[in-house]
Amino acid sequence: MSEPNPLAGTPRRTRDQVADLHFMDARYKLLDLAAFLDRLEKASGPEDHRVRGLRAALPLLLQSGDDRVAQILHLWSDPSVAPIEKADTKAASGVWPGLK
Amino acid sequence: MRYIEPHGHMVSRTTDDYQAMALAGCAAICEPAFWAGFDRKTADGFYDYFCQLTQHEPKRAAKYGLPHYCWLCINPKESEDMKLADDVLALIPEFLKAKTVLGIGEIGLNKNTRNEMLILEKHVELAVKYDQLILVHTPHLEDKRKGTRLIMDVLKAAGKVKPERVIIDHVEEHTIGEVLDQGFWAGITLYPESKATPVRAVDMLENFASQRVWLNSACDWGHSDPLAVPKAMQEMRRRGHSAAAIDSLVYGNPVGFLSQSPNFKDPQALR
Numbered sequence: 206m207s208e209p210n211p212l213a214g215t216p217r218r219t220r221d222q223v224a225d226l227h228f229m230d231a232r233y234k235l236l237d238l239a240a241f242l243d244r245l246e247k248a249s250g251p252e253d254h255r256v257r258g259l260r261a262a263l264p265l266l267l268q269s270g271d272d273r274v275a276q277i278l279h280l281w282s283d284p285s286v287a288p289i290e291k292a293d294t295k296a297a298s299g300v301w302p303g304l305k
Numbered sequence: 306m307r308y309i310e311p312h313g314h315m316v317s318r319t320t321d322d323y324q325a326m327a328l329a330g331c332a333a334i335c336e337p338a339f340w341a342g343f344d345r346k347t348a349d350g351f352y353d354y355f356c357q358l359t360q361h362e363p364k365r366a367a368k369y370g371l372p373h374y375c376w377l378c379i380n381p382k383e384s385e386d387m388k389l390a391d392d393v394l395a396l397i398p399e400f401l402k403a404k405t406v407l408g409i410g411e412i413g414l415n416k417n418t419r420n421e422m423l424i425l426e427k428h429v430e431l432a433v434k435y436d437q438l439i440l441v442h443t444p445h446l447e448d449k450r451k452g453t454r455l456i457m458d459v460l461k462a463a464g465k466v467k468p469e470r471v472i473i474d475h476v477e478e479h480t481i482g483e484v485l486d487q488g489f490w491a492g493i494t495l496y497p498e499s500k501a502t503p504v505r506a507v508d509m510l511e512n513f514a515s516q517r518v519w520l521n522s523a524c525d526w527g528h529s530d531p532l533a534v535p536k537a538m539q540e541m542r543r544r545g546h547s548a549a550a551i552d553s554l555v556y557g558n559p560v561g562f563l564s565q566s567p568n569f570k571d572p573q574a575l576r
Contacts, residue, residue, distance in 0.1 A: 211510070211511055211514065211515060212510045212515035212546065212550060213515065214547055216545040216546075218544075227504070274477075274479075275478040278450070278477055278478055278479035279450065279479050282449065282451065282479065283417075283448055286454070288417050288421070288422050289416065289418050289419070290418065291418055291419075291420075292385075295415060295416065296445075297416075297444065297445040297446035298446065299447060
């Protein structure tokens with residue numbers, strides 16, 4: 206991969222400044238995720254493959270590094286390389302169904 | 306502040322959206338052909354759609370002072386019906402004569418099937434034959450990485466495609482690097498849920514790349530936001546980016562790419 210060519214003049218920020226801008230947004234999204242998992246807890250039936258993928262991604266949030274989004278998207282991606290013969294749906298689910 | 310909406314499905318939007326976009330600083334709109342939410346059964350249906358894109362929609366946009374351009378194709382979701390796809394492909398050359406057509410798009414893949422690949426290859430051949438720009442749709446969600454790679458393989462295999470005349474749209478954090486590395490332009494689509502949010506888009510720009518990149522809303526009949534680009538501009542302002550940097554990204558970049566088509570006129574020059 207080539208060298209990054211980021212937006213010129215991107216201001217350097219302290220962590221406080223980033224938190225001032227985006228903490229409340231992240232806070233409500235985390236609470237929404239917690240509420241979603243609570244809702245699943247009360248529901249019956251086997252685990253959906255999408256939820257399995259979501260749970261598999263959670264440990265990546267606690268790792269160090271600055272590419273968590275890319276790591277999660279790679280985790281959820283279809284790893285095959287050849288075209289398929291025919292699709293049985295037009296839709297994508299959000300997580301590759303074969304993810305263990 | 307001014308901006309270009311390089312990818313908006315305005316046939317799905319109300320005139321109120323044209324009004325809101327004009328008020329937000331939009332200077333021109335470009336509309337790729339896409340899936341209507343259901344499978345059309347006949348080439349005649351596409352003929353009417355292409356008339357709508359090349360004749361009717363520019364008039365609707367003009368009422369709000371907005372130049373309207375379009376791209377033509379049959380989208381990958383309808384490519385499984387090869388006979389229909391071939392019939393639609395045969396219609397396109399006639400419509401390429403319209404003065405507001407920018408190229409072939411949005412072509413690409415949806416579920417990465419063999420038939421989708423064959424129709425993609427035919428679209429690429431058509432673009433090469435008529436010296437047209439190409440706008441690529443990459444698949445959704447878990448199909449995106451694989452599909453993006455397959456699409457780039459098709460474009461490279463065609464031999465005569467110049468990467469700088471192709472924009473590969475709907476990139477995300479796991480695909481933008483490969484797209485730019487291979488010399489293509491990359492489009493970041495701003496959606497409320499799928500694809501990228503304005504906040505993530507600005508992260509990508511800050512962390513990775515700001516050249517050969519455009520932002521678009523891809524507003525359509527689904528959950529989408531015709532003001533997503535101005536909202537990303539607001540996010541850049543919030544983070545302290547200069548007016549010049551924002552203008553270069555949301556106006557200069559799309560004008561730079563689109564001006565490779567002789568039909569596109571820089572809105573600044575029209576005023």
